[in-house]
Amino acid sequence: MSVEHRVAVAVLVDGHRVLMCHRRADRTWYPDVWDFPGGHLEDGETAVDAARRECREELGIEVAAAHEELGRWVEGDEDITFVRLLSWDGTPRNVAPEEHDDLRWVTLAEALELTLADPRYPDLLRRVLVGPGV
Template sequence: MTISAADAGLVQIVTAVLRDGDRVLLCHRCAARRNNPDVWDFPGGHVEDGEDPKESLVRELREELGITASKPSGPPMHEFRTATIHMRIWLVDSWTGTPVNAAPNEHDAVAWFETSDLGSLRLAHESYLSMLTAVLVT
């Protein structure tokens, strides 16, 4: 995948919803973070210059969680686009390794949550609750 002229200048972000049966993994962003501090968010990060977004997702999951995921074969399950950001979210159901907080400078915790836990969390974006609930129903 190449970045189109329409995407030039946008911050490219890739993230994943890791699902293991009836639970999803979220990362708690450190309170000292400049952007979206003290919220539960998806693992992921920025696409580097010239990097394929799907390959970037694999790299980010390895760096942040210490796992090896396959490059996604399909399109993202959801995308957000603003004037400055293009964020892609993929559903990841399989990987090798056990997710750990391999990036303590970015997250102070990683944890698994079931549907009943999600409503009490301070999530990074208001749309995450309905997205995660839908993912856990399927």
């Protein structure tokens, strides 16, 4: 089976908090859930380039060169790469209201109370916010 959906996900971390976006209830894919900013890779883009572009388009920020790839999930027709962004210019704001109706910086405990887009997110959030092996 070929991968049809190559996606880059931006994980912005500020201390012990991570930025989550609430996807609008009328979205076709993953409606009414909390997710990370991101989207499909364009032709010729790397996951890091796509994460930077998506942050510009969805959050109105410019990501600096610093980043760390957190991992990749390949399942069925989806190939999702998670990129932790270590620095950026500007304050994240919702510049894509057609996609998200809320943005929120959350701690691990707060994130675990949300309806998340993927059941694997709690493990990813623990690793990012607390550390490996937790």
